[in-house]
Amino acid sequence: MNRLVTVAEMTVRELLRRRGVLLLLLLMPLTFYLIRRDAYLGQSVRSLLLGVGWAVSTAALFATTAARELEPRLRLAGYRPHHLYLGRMLGLWTVGLVISVPFFLLPMIDGADLRYGGLAAALLCSVAVAAPFGMLIGALLPRELEGTLLLLTVVTVQMLIDPAGSGARLTPFWSSREIATWTVDNTDQGYLSRGLLHGLAVTALLAVGVAAVASVRLRRRRHLRHLPVG
Amino acid sequence: MNADDWLRTLTAELHQRRVAADAARHVVAEAATHLREGGGDPWVVFGPPQQxxxxxxxxxxxxxxxxxxxxxxxxxxxxxxxxxxxxLRDATLTVRAGQIAAVVGANGCGKSTFLRICAGLMSPDAGEVAVSGRLGYCPQSGGTADFLLADEHFVLVGAGQGVARGPARRAGRAAARQLGWEAGGDVQARHLSGGTRQKLNLTMSTLSAPDVLLLDEPYQGFDQGTYVNFWDQLSRLRDAGTAIVVVTHLLNQLDRVDIVLDLTPARETVRHARDSQGGRQ
Known part of the structure; x- marks a missing residue:
């Protein structure tokens, strides 16, 4: 448990020290919200949620890429793969929740009339999905630029795809969009439950993906035998 | 280098060359007395400390x-x-507790690859490695977190062994001091100079008290004093029973090691430096 918490803590410390990057990441959801504010509140809130998802997944991508060379030696220092990826995920979720607070308050201050419980759930889903999503991309693509471009592609697809189409359900942040509809448009409960279920399933699926990649990359190699100290 | 530095380097050199402690103390005291009474630059009076x-x-x-x-x-x-x-083709190396092995060879001959295979970070196409005890590994570069402080690196590595924060920090700072570095500041790793960053890297690898220590040219960017301290620390670890494998291209240090593995293609040999047992394994 101590190892998990230590990795989480160091992830938070590292991210909070990247102040420039963090500020730019926070700027994105804010811009997304403000740019659609005059047109339609629903679009504005959905863009905000997508912006939070983008910000957290980019932070996760950076954190994973930065740890690429450190992790093998931490493995030798006594960590198991799950300490490393779960600890990092925990740290990213913590940072994501902290980032979400001002964006939860933003529509409130703006005087938006919506279901705030729904907004909280949608933000939770965005953060929950974004951390393993960014980590998975960071684990599969070794360079930050490639990862960022892929993230950008996914977010653009998410933004442009028809939410009612079946393909939309395959996009990672569909859950927060669905919950946002319930939040803003006062639709039936089905939107909320579908969204929550999707968020839970996608988070679990991505976390399993991260676990699989990390376990392969940080596995004990078969050629190495550990003998008892003689 | 002033007289004090010269005497310190001489002490380290004598220790590394395994001159008996009493005799070494006597030699250094005599040299110090000579310099104090006669004056003069030790480099002129005695020559380089290594010589x-x-x-x-x-x-x-x-x-x-x-x-x-x-x-x-x-x-x-x-x-x-x-x-x-x-x-790498059929490379073989055996290192015992209390031995230093040097892996040498031309650029691109697989020295770092060999070490990474020994550390279990990379799989070979053939062959196997048996390790008895805990492994420590210091890469040629990287291996640290840009935005963390030195103390936080020590805490991170210490937690892997179940060591509490305070003792981990103290152990890290003590190990860093052996390399002539006071590690307790609030400077992030990315702001450290190349040499100091390597000191952090090296300190991290020795922090878990490994039985087998694998070092991939860890002295990049070290100044002369740190370089001497580095070999001094290796000698201390060897004397304490650690098995050390160090990748190096500095052939003038080979008299300080027990085994030399030359990975240059068509010349791959293992020499036992101290026992003068030549030959191919």
């Missing part, structure tokens, strides 16, 4: 080193190919 230490060793000999202990690392028949290019 003077060599002359002392020739004159009074060395204390017998501790007998090598049990085998800690045995790498046998290691072969590695990148595509069609064979980087």
């Amino acid at each position: 003077y230490a060599g002359a002392v060793v020739e004159s009074i000999g060395t204390a017998p080193g501790p007998r090598p202990g049990p085998v800690r690392l045995h790498a046998a028949g290691i072969t590695k190919r990148y595509g069609r290019r064979t980087v």
Whole structure:
């Protein structure tokens, strides 16, 4: 448990020290919200949620890429793969929740009339999905630029795809969009439950993906035998 | 280098060359007295400290080193190919507790690859490695977190062994001090100079008290004093029973090691430097 918490803590410390990057990441959801504010509140809130998802997944991508060379030696220092990826995920979720607070308050201050419980759930889903999503991309693509471009592609697809189409359900942040509809448009409960279920399933699926990649990359190699100290 | 630095370097050199402690103290005291009473630049009076230490060793000999202990690392028949290019072919190395092995060879001959295979960070195409005890590994570069402080690195590595924060920090700072570095500041790793960053890297690898220590040219960016401290620390670890494998291209240091593995293609040999047992394994 101590190892998990230590990795989480160091992830938070590292991210909070990247102040420039963090500020730019926070700027994105804010811009997304403000740019659609005059047109339609629903679009504005959905863009905000997508912006939070983008910000957290980019932070996760950076954190994973930065740890690429450190992790093998931490493995030798006594960590198991799950300490490393779960600890990092925990740290990213913590940072994501902290980032979400001002964006939860933003529509409130703006005087938006919506279901705030729904907004909280949608933000939770965005953060929950974004951390393993960014980590998975960071684990599969070794360079930050490639990862960022892929993230950008996914977010653009998410933004442009028809939410009612079946393909939309395959996009990672569909859950927060669905919950946002319930939040803003006062639709039936089905939107909320579908969204929550999707968020839970996608988070679990991505976390399993991260676990699989990390376990392969940080596995004990078969050629190495550990003998008892003689 | 002033007289004090010269005497410190001489002390380290004598220790590394395994001159008996009493005799070494006597030699250093005599040199210090001579410099104090006669004055003059020690480089002019005695010459370079390494050369003077060599002359002392020739004159009074060395204390017998501790007998090598049990085998800690045995790498046998290691072969590695990148595509069609064979980087390592049937490389073999055995290192016992209390021995230093140097892995040498031309650029691109697979020294770092061999070490990464020994550390279990990379799989070979053939061969196997047996390790007895805990492994420590120091890469050539990288291996640290840009935005963390040195103390936080120590806490992170310490937690892997279940060491509490306070003791981990203290152990890290003490190990860093051996390299002439006061590590307790609030400077993030990215702001450290290249040499200091390598000191952090090296300190992290020794922090878990490994039985087998694998070092991939860890002295990049070290100044002369740190470089001397580095070999001094290796000697101390060896005397404490650690099996050390160090990748190096500085052939002038090979008299300080027990085994030399030359990975240059068509010349791959293992020499036992101290026992003068030449030959191919």
